[in-house]
Amino acid sequence: MVVSLHEIEKARQNLLGVVHRTPLDYSRTFSDYAGNEVHLKLENLQKTGSFKVRGSYNKMGSLDKADLEKGVIAASAGNHAQGVAYASSRLDIPCTIVMPLGAPLSKVQASKDYGANVELTGSVFDDALDYALDLKKKTGAAFVHAFDDDAVINGQGTIGLEILEQLPTIDTIVCPVGGGGLIAGIAAAVKEKNPSIKIYGVEAEACPSMAQSLAKEEIVKIDSIPTMADGIAVKRPGQHTFHLVQKYVDGLVTVDEMEIARTMLLLLERNKLLVEGSGAVSLAALLYNKLPIKNKKVVSIISGGNVDVSFISRIIQRGMVEAGRFMQFNTILKDKPGNLVKILQIVTKLRGNILDVSQSHIGDKVYPSYVQLTLSIETKNHEHIQEILDALKQRGYTIE
CATH class of the missing domain: 3.40.50.1100 (Rossmann fold)
Structure with a gap:
């Protein structure tokens, strides 16, 4: 062909x-x-x-029955696996898919749900491909390449x-x-x-x-x-x-x-x-x-x-984070009533949406009677983040 x-x-x-x-x-x-x-x-x-199902099905549909007697083998980072597994289920052909160890669980499970036997090996697609080709030699199954x-x-x-x-x-x-x-x-x-x-x-x-x-x-x-x-x-x-x-x-x-x-x-x-x-x-x-x-x-x-x-x-x-829509920072506060409220008021006045507040009394820079505050804030953009940081620094807070 x-x-x-x-x-x-x-x-x-x-x-x-x-x-x-x-x-x-x-x-x-x-x-x-x-x-x-x-x-x-x-x-x-x-x-x-x-x-991927387009190429997988076209390949398997082009093979003779004799070629498919021992099933098919494929190597995939995930999507080709599902394409081959789906095509195999439609054509009633047993298939084995070799995927990298780090393949997304959703892709692994989806391939199994289509009836494939899934084996995990190696860190990337190329490792899985080498193993799958060895498996093809041992079993005599037809090989469905992901692209070549x-x-x-x-x-x-x-x-x-x-x-x-x-x-x-x-x-x-x-x-x-x-x-x-x-x-x-x-x-x-x-x-x-x-x-x-x-x-x-x-x-x-x-x-x-x-x-x-x-x-x-x-x-x-x-x-x-x-x-x-x-x-x-x-x-x-x-x-x-x-x-x-x-x-x-x-x-x-x-x-x-x-x-x-x-x-x-x-x-x-x-x-x-x-x-x-x-x-x-x-x-x-x-x-x-x-x-x-x-x-x-x-x-x-x-x-x-x-x-x-x-x-x-x-x-x-x-x-x-990349779009400037989220920020997280640490600062050290004197552990006394009202200090937390002051910093929260600065952030909310500038229309930062506070998502999470946590405090810890343990840490390298946390001395007795002080607390480390961590704030997670939803922001509008990078300029908004800088506006909040500048306001906090102007009021004497040291921000990390």
């Missing part, structure tokens, strides 16, 4: 009745922020919560066909990049239909393996650091995807953790969309002006929404 417009159109027929034709949602808010007409392709609303497979890439490319139908006058598509399967498929479909449409990829600054490979004109494996965009934390891009990105993609940029966190919070707050870190990077690149485009019709691929419930509150808090 090869990646081509013809094969992508065949994949679309294979996926009829299996996947959703996800909405393309115009956002006035994000258009104003980005200086472009921004439309969101909501693959976070896809079955299994991400685009033509049938998988063709399945992901069906998103491009949908976008062209939903917004025929599109100028630019911005897409998350991990191993490259999503952008390779979309770019192949779109560029073959209309070469004038620009395609840009976005990686997490913590793991820019595709960008570094393109810069060196060969595939390289890089060291990475932890990122909330775990779904695109791939240390080595695929062979197939690398060449397709070289051929079709107009440029790659990166976004940092602060930009991802703020974008996730904005999507939740303004559009009521729960989007995972890897799903938010394309919009982050637009909001933080990483791309050389203005006043264009742009589609941002929101690739997934599988956020661990326990992680949501941390993302919200981090996003609020």
